[in-house]
Amino acid sequence: MLRSMLRSMARARRARRVSRHTSTVCIRVQRGAVIERWPLERYVTGVLAAEAPVGAPPAMLEALAVVCRSFALRAVVIRRSRRYDVVDSRLDQMFVPPELADANVVAAVATTTGAYLLDGGQRRSTMALRAMFHTSCGGATDSPDAVWGHGAERIVAMCPGCSARSVRWDHVVEPASVRAFLGAPAGKDFSLDVVERTPVGRARTLRLTSGGEVRELRGEDVRRALGYDHVLSTWFEARPEPNGAVRLDGRGIGHGVGLCVAGAVVLARDGAASQRILERYFPDSARSTGT
Numbered sequence: 001m002l003r004s005m006l007r008s009m010a011r012a013r014r015a016r017r018v019s020r021h022t023s024t025v026c027i028r029v030q031r032g033a034v035i036e037r038w039p040l041e042r043y044v045t046g047v048l049a050a051e052a053p054v055g056a057p058p059a060m061l062e063a064l065a066v067v068c069r070s071f072a073l074r075a076v077v078i079r080r081s082r083r084y085d086v087v088d089s090r091l092d093q094m095f096v097p098p099e100l101a102d103a104n105v106v107a108a109v110a111t112t113t114g115a116y117l118l119d120g121g122q123r124r125s126t127m128a129l130r131a132m133f134h135t136s137c138g139g140a141t142d143s144p145d146a147v148w149g150h151g152a153e154r155i156v157a158m159c160p161g162c163s164a165r166s167v168r169w170d171h172v173v174e175p176a177s178v179r180a181f182l183g184a185p186a187g188k189d190f191s192l193d194v195v196e197r198t199p200v201g202r203a204r205t206l207r208l209t210s211g212g213e214v215r216e217l218r219g220e221d222v223r224r225a226l227g228y229d230h231v232l233s234t235w236f237e238a239r240p241e242p243n244g245a246v247r248l249d250g251r252g253i254g255h256g257v258g259l260c261v262a263g264a265v266v267l268a269r270d271g272a273a274s275q276r277i278l279e280r281y282f283p284d285s286a287r288s289t290g291t
Ligand SMILES: [Zn+2]
Pocket: 136, 137, 138, 139, 140, 159, 161, 162, 163, 260, 261, 262, 263, 264
């Protein structure tokens, strides 16, 4: 009895702390050369206005609002010594002035005000998870550790919506386009092979051969160097072409970590509440109470 009273008092204290914390937070947003300051909830509204698919169902928008809020709150901690907390960029979160948000986005942010994901589900901590999202996973998500070599491990979520209908793409890597890695066009012996995959199947490590030189590169680094608009994900097969190029046949769009936006839309349309969507993509993280 006493123990349960103490537990509920601690929960109430924690909720108050979260509430005080999030309602006073301002996010420093770097937009081009300018640093703008936005109250947290206005910032989240602007991110959803920029990032959420038009016509997305309310439960999906609510889940995305919690994810974007978590990312921003953690960024405040991680980047406190910098001039900014977040950058208006696809590497962080895209942002537009919140006045551009439609009524559905405004409602989703209001419904989830103050709520964010707790890092590692640490019940005694109010530290926000550095939660990520991406466009379409291709069938399953991967952990940050598997994709970037650091961060949480072993978080893999099956994504029924993307398994049933995964986005497919292809891109031909011409020998000249690997100049970014070599400082010169590739030699006649150019090849690009996947040598290590994540638990789901994304290319974790690639071996680039050219001019007798062999380099091992992380999949996400290759994607960044060749262009996110060309190599849409690291979940691909690499095959040599007759003309010396390498063809990538891939699935999914984005890094594949955290919430899959396409999959969350499907779950929400099938009737899942935002909490259930978050539990699927962040099985190790509890959601804070919000305000
Ligand atoms: Zn998915």
